Amino acid sequence: MKPPVTARPWSLSRRLIVSLTVSLGLLWLVAAALASWAAVHETNEIFDSALQETAQRLLALAVDDIDDLADRAEDDGFEAEDTIPLPGHDEYLVYQFRDRNGRVLLRSHDAPHDPFAAPLRHGFTDLAGQRVYTEPAPDGKLVIQVAEKQAHRYRAMLRGLISLILPLLLLPPLAGLIIWRTVARGIRPLRALREEIASRGGSNLEPLPEAGLPNELTPIVRDVNRLIERLGSTLEAERAFAANSAHEMRTPVAAALAQVQRLGAELAGSPQQARIHAIEDALRRLASRVAKLLQLSRADSGVAVTSESADLLPIMGLVIDEFARIPGYAGRIDFDPGASDRLAARIDIDAFAIVFRNLLENALLHGDRARPVTVSIGSDRGIHIANGGPVVAPDVLRRLTQRFVRGNTAAEGSGLGLAIAEKILDQAGGRLELRSPATGRADGFEAVIRLP
Incomplete structure (x- = not known):
């Protein structure tokens, strides 16, 4: 064929x-x-x-x-x-x-x-x-x-x-020059319209201006504006669905987990204690999977896009403190903000929190527990999250941002964290870089957030 x-x-x-x-x-x-x-x-x-x-x-x-x-x-x-x-x-x-x-x-x-x-x-x-x-x-x-x-x-x-x-x-050369100038002047509105359309996206769903356009372009602008309006309505509906689903699904899982924990406390020392702990672990994994799926849904709905700039350093501090209070993660995070006292970027703060939490959790879960996870901000405003561990093969490294793809690890995980982070950063105009070995090391894994 x-x-x-x-x-x-x-x-x-x-x-x-x-x-x-x-x-x-x-x-x-x-x-x-x-x-x-x-x-x-x-x-x-x-x-x-x-x-x-x-x-x-x-x-x-x-x-x-x-x-x-x-x-x-x-x-x-x-x-x-x-x-x-x-x-x-x-x-x-x-x-x-x-x-x-x-x-x-x-x-x-x-x-x-x-x-x-x-x-x-x-x-x-x-x-x-x-x-x-x-x-x-x-x-x-x-x-x-x-x-x-x-x-x-x-x-x-x-x-x-x-x-x-x-x-x-x-x-001929004079006519060619006149034609070039005339055509350049004639298609100037078309270039301006192209730039206006290119600037539109989830972060800017304003209608295209119709003033000053020739009659041939006006119908196109009106059709594009109708498409932008429908896209905005769809994004708003998906965001509302994701938010409502997060509330409706998290509550029953959290309630079931609380009941199992209470049951475990009442039956402490009984032969059923091991089964109760197994159910509790299963509910925790289910809650984690539900959270990841809801994050993925929010990422697909364009949660990252925003027209306002926000300082991301406080968000990073809150997420690091959250992990520092979890048993097994305390003392394993080494944060170096460098010379930055402010890290402003045009990205939704909740979306950035999802990105940073997933990358930090990925480093803590799959990194060498005997070595700290380093979080640093480079002079180029890149956020570097590095952990120790074996080198990831290049072919595996290229596929890690695909959904439900995991590397050679025995640690728990859903295979969605890196995919969610890359999706959100792409929507915001940034990008995610994965490196192995980590920068300046002979081994390990590093994720770099390039902010928009």
Whole structure:
């Protein structure tokens, strides 16, 4: 079975910028090609018109003066001459006056002595490297041919095209910059909305603002606000259920435990004493399991999230004092607050008490009883809880925060304490780090609370 194909992430702004820039570039290329074609076509028409006008003007001016040349050309030994003996200069247009037989009667000084290869009929003719226009006189006795070098025409058209296209080369990068600025400005409300949605969670269920948003985003904001409202109602219902369940379930278990303890006192020294102690231990384990399950329920309902900051040092002191009064735990906790006289964080104080109590209880239950459990606050505001004991294997260490997963230990436990602590810290924006061996030791286990 082939693995599912996951869609690659893509950027809306980048796609818009690239698409618009490429589309505009293609349109620019098409427009430049059409403009170049039109410029070349119009330039050729202008040059052809210049050839035609020159031929017609020269023919009109010179037809009377050249008639005698046409008559004298009948004599043998006639040679064509320049119209006027001017000093040599570059001529873009050259001409030849020819009779009906094709002989050259008169030419410009740059024109060749030999007749042009163009036929003596009206119109344009393309020769090798020349464009020739032929215009016959009305009586047909005289013909003028005006020629222009194609290289001159190509140079003129090239200069025109360069002057046309060169400024347009700035258009694509300038258009890309304008498109980038426009798209960035256009999606600014979308980015602001994304940040607003990202900031929402159990700790902030305020509705998203609709003011200043474009019409395309307003329906999305309204739907998200309705979802946030439903989420808030659900979280409140689950929190109320967890609180009510804690009260309803703890009371019967505590009452049963009290009755068993009273029964044990009344039957002290009787053969039933051992059974009563077994029932008492079972009820204690049940009470502990109920407490863990209720803590897990509260963690799942988002009990950790809050918008207010609280000082956590007094909470830590209360929990440590609570364990210090339990037989078997007295004297085993070494607390070092460091230089901190206040440890403020945005987390519900009851939720933090659950986290700290579970981690401290985990260290006391599974740590080496001959070595103290150290609780310290680092310079990075991390709360370090370390205990002695064998090193936990890396694969086991990675799975310890899963529900009902326990390490290789014979101590009692439900396998929920670390899962509850990680869940609550994730909700509050913090994290739980597990290390083995402990920092600065060759063995042991360490849990680090990274506060939000």
